[in-house]
Amino acid sequence: MxxxxxxxxxxxxxxxxxxxxxxxxxxxxxxxxxxxxxxxxxxxxxxxxxxxxxxxxxxxxxxxxxxxxxxxxxxxxxxxxxxxxxxxxxxxxxxxxxxxxxxxxxxxxxxxxxxxxxxxxxxxxxxxxxxxxxxxxxxxxxxxxxxxxxxxxxxxxxxxxxxxxxxxxxxxxxxxxxxxxxxxxxxxxxxxxYPDVIVGDVTSGRASVFTHPNHEWRQRLGEIQTVHFQKTQDGLPLEQRTFRANRRGTRQTKSSVVPEVHTSRAQESSVTLEEIEDVHDFVQRLEKIEPPNQLVAVIQDSLLQKFLQLRSSEVYARRVDSWLMAFFEDQLEAADTSEIKILEMLVSIQAYTHYTKKLPPTCSAYLNSMITSWNGVVGRQIILDLLSYTPLGPFQDLYYSIFQAMEEALLDDEAEQSKLDLLTFYNKLLNNWAVAVLIDPQLSPTAKESISALIKHVDTLALSIVQSSQSITTLSTVLTFYESIAFIITQPSLNETVRIIIPPTELIYTLHFTPSLTILSRLCGILALYKRAFEMAIGPKASVSKGAQSYPKDYINRFNGFLMDICNCIWRSRAFNTADMNALGCDLHPDIAQVLDTYVRSLGKNLTLMSLFSLSFSPVLCLLSISYVRDLEDAAGEEIEVRHAGPVTMQSLKLLEKDGGLKYNWADYRLGFLHYLDKKGVMGVGELMYNTMKQLMPAKKP
Missing domain, CATH: 1.25.10 (Leucine-rich Repeat Variant)
Structure with a gap:
């Protein structure tokens, strides 16, 4: 069925x-x-x-x-x-x-x-x-x-x-x-x-009999746990196995493409993996363990993985690679090549790669050869996940040899999900390359150009994605990539290796003006981390470092323009202003800004275009803003005679105090609202303000 x-x-x-x-x-x-x-x-x-x-x-x-x-x-x-x-x-x-x-x-x-x-x-x-x-x-x-x-x-x-x-x-x-x-x-x-301590009639009343609340639920739980236990013991979810070799048992009729652990050359003084029962046994007898006949079983057996990790050998690695090469050659040459068998093998290699963090060379060679004929659908998640472990190398060479064909296969149907899958792939690749540099700093010379080229390539992809769709899922996936970059560039050990690549201007402003509080908060948090990375890269300590990155003044001013524009929108109530130093006016043409401002003023509500994106008026912040004021008023209780009608402005707070309302000045309101956002989990906005506005730097709560 x-x-x-x-x-x-x-x-x-x-x-x-x-x-x-x-x-x-x-x-x-x-x-x-x-x-x-x-x-x-x-x-x-x-x-x-x-x-x-x-x-x-x-x-x-x-x-x-x-x-x-x-x-x-x-x-x-x-x-x-x-x-x-x-x-x-x-x-x-x-x-x-x-x-x-x-x-x-x-x-x-x-x-x-x-x-x-x-x-x-x-x-x-x-x-x-x-x-x-x-x-x-x-x-x-x-x-x-x-x-x-x-x-x-x-x-x-x-x-x-x-x-x-x-x-x-x-x-x-x-x-x-x-x-x-x-x-x-x-x-x-x-x-x-303590029967002697507790006296009186407090225990003489009717008492609850504490029994299991739902016996049917407990029965179902028992069935689920039994099946899970059998799977973990019989080797079905192999990555969860511990210190017993994988034995399929007589009940398993389905044959696997990967052989199981079997040792036939054991001597009287040696020990086989099949005999190991627990971790103590494994440690005590490690030096006497005889390798199994087929070392390729390491792909599906966690105990053999531990054994080969502790007793690593180039000979063992070549044996595994040779077996895989023979398998893939057989599948490519066979007239009745089974797609199911190849996918089953790739799934097994995927779990093994997650464990070792290295893609077997033979699997990499197979993927390189088949990617040109791949339809972008069969085994998509498996293939993309495996390719994300592609070893660090010159990005342009890798792109023209494999990534370009992969992109063409994925983007053939022009579906939004295909673009997101591609973006997720590059995010995994970036993280794996960063980890590789952390593990082996000698890769740094290659990483400098490769990681920068990768980020620039994905910048174009991310921009095209947000221009075609602005759903929360889409924008969230894009931000996940830039959060990975922000984490990498703020690592001191990678400061001299990874160059800070500023996101596209259009991308920043598109994300800033989306109607999602979560997206705005995450964007602000990312920019705050980028700012910290620049400070680390060009600060006094970095200047004495031989490998310190250098950034042109115009390049840094461009990034400062992003910060100034967002602060102007949210904090200063001066959206689209270009008079301030470095301000870009969110790249909105002054003539368009003037037309929009005239329209807003014509509404007769004492509004201006510049104030519509502030803490009190922003479509994504206004509800939390008035909620914050309502909480303050609830706490004041009968001490106040009137409540604020909202939205909050400097003038409205002054009038409110005169009318017997809450006594709260403009500066305290804005700072208090940032702390309120932090408590609500909307921490990105505050992070950016605390790290950008000099008067707020001492006000950040630890």
């Missing part, structure tokens, strides 16, 4: 889609989010979540988002872990509990506590909840989640947790709540440890 396209989607792709959709308000979404949630839940019910995927879903649920309560509840109901639940995930859940606007709803918190009870038996480290006991206990005054809190506490309470002050608090809560059953049940757990 053929599987549906939805079924074929990986959980990672589904979660990426859900993460992007969860940031968009329901009113502006192109489609309902329920379908995305249903796909994730269906996948989770079938296979469970890996530790990484589980952490991503917990983040979606616990970090402020635009999901409706029904979607959140559905996600929590399907949080089936395929393996053990890590300490970090448990900590995230506990950190999300309690009061505050950034916290999930009490309904979601109660469901998460219920989930902790249901996965208690599969925690990687049950002691982690014990370490968080104080946090959980201090939340007992939160009525909405109290019953589930009591259940969790009843599971983890030990003698060391039963302290006199906690007994007193629990007794007081029990009396106040009228002997609420969950509290009485927890009190009885306490009394089991």
């Amino acid at each position: 053929a599987t549906s396209p939805e079924h074929d989607e990986s959980i990672s792709e589904l979660l990426t889609d859900l993460e992007n959709a969860a940031k968009v308000p329901a009113k502006v979404r192109a489609s309902k989010i329920s379908s995305r949630v249903d796909k994730v839940c269906s996948k989770a019910y079938e296979e469970g979540f890996s530790s990484a995927s589980l952490g991503r879903v917990i983040d979606i649920i616990t970090i402020p988002n635009e999901l409706d309560q029904a979607s959140i509840n559905s996600l929590i109901r399907n949080l089936y872990p395929a393996g053990k639940v890590s300490d970090s995930i448990v900590t995230k859940v506990v950190a999300s509990l309690g009061h505050g606007r950034a916290k999930p709803s009490y309904n979601a918190q109660a469901a998460l506590l219920k989930w902790l009870v249901m996965v208690y038996d599969v925690l990687e480290n049950p002691k982690v909840l014990s370490q968080l006991y104080g946090i959980l206990f201090n939340l007992l005054d939160t009525i909405a989640i109290r019953s589930h809190l009591c259940h969790v506490l009843s599971l983890i309470t030990r003698r060391k947790h039963v302290r006199p002050y906690r007994i007193q608090i629990l007794m007081e809560l029990t009396r106040q709540a009228g002997n609420e059953p969950p509290l009485v049940g927890l009190m009885r757990v306490f009394k089991d440890y």
Whole structure:
């Protein structure tokens, strides 16, 4: 029976889609989010979540988002872990509990506590909840989640947790709540440890019987965990294997293109990999281990990977490469070449390459030979991922030998996703090259020209992408590439190797004026890092370095123009101004700016074009701006007689104070709003202001 396209989607792709959709308000979404949630839940019910995927879903649920309560509840109901639940995930859940606007709803918190009870038996480290006991206990005054809190506490309470002050608090809560059953049940757990200390009638009421909340859920979890355990032991998800050689077993009827570990030349004094049972055994007998017959099994066997890494040899590497060469030659020469077999081999090599961080030379040669006839569709993600491990070399040579043909195959259908896949490929390639230079500084001479050429090439690609589509997904993918560049150029060890290439002017301003707060914040954060990189490259310490980069004054002024324009828009209420030093006016022609300003003034609302992109008026910042003021007014309470009508200006604050409203000057409002944005997770805007405006540099909160 053929599987549906939805079924074929990986959980990672589904979660990426859900993460992007969860940031968009329901009113502006192109489609309902329920379908995305249903796909994730269906996948989770079938296979469970890996530790990484589980952490991503917990983040979606616990970090402020635009999901409706029904979607959140559905996600929590399907949080089936395929393996053990890590300490970090448990900590995230506990950190999300309690009061505050950034916290999930009490309904979601109660469901998460219920989930902790249901996965208690599969925690990687049950002691982690014990370490968080104080946090959980201090939340007992939160009525909405109290019953589930009591259940969790009843599971983890030990003698060391039963302290006199906690007994007193629990007794007081029990009396106040009228002997609420969950509290009485927890009190009885306490009394089991100190029966002589707890007296009176606080434990005489009806108590909750703490049992598993959902037996059907537990049964399904057991089935998922059993299948996952069998897979990890039988070698299906091979990258997760530990210290046992891969044995397919008698039940596996499907033959693999890669042979399994088998040793037939072992002597009486030697040891085979098949005999190794655990890490201790492996370490103690490492020097006596006899290599298996087919070393190419290293591609799918993690234990053999560890063995060859510790006992590396050029002879071993040649043997693996020779086997792969023979395989690919056979497939190319065979009349009935199986596309499935080649893809299966490439998938195996992909996992192996992720482990070694090096693409086998034979695989690289095969990809170079087949790329000219590739249709850009079959095995796209696998092939692009493998090619991203192309060794560092002259970019132009690599482009004309392989990357150009790859681009032609991908961009043949002119689909937006194809361009994004290509951009993602170059992002991975850039990161892999940067890592290669960090590992081997001798590559620096080659890297100087190659990485610069790569960035300039992708600049053109990124600009064409944003000019054809400005969806959040598209812009986010573009920004991910520039975030990688920003991270690389701010690494001190790469300062003399990687030249700072300024993004295209049109790209900067297109991203700046998109109607997305997330995009604006990320752009500002990237520019702040670029500024820091320039300071490192041309500062006093860099000037004494023999290999320090040199940048023309006009080049630096051009970048400063970006900073000045964005600060003029957001901070100074002087958008499109060209009078300031280095200001470019966002490359808007003065005549057009004049026409637009005349139109805005004609609306009769005391507005000007220059102020429309400021903290108070910007389409992406205005809601948070007035929300910040409302929070201040709520805190002031009865001390104020009137509230600000909004938007906030210097003049409106003065009038507000005269009318008995909030006493707040313009400078304090702007600085306070930046701190407010930081608390809301919109940190990029503040980062740029703090690092660009001299008067704000001392005001940045640590």
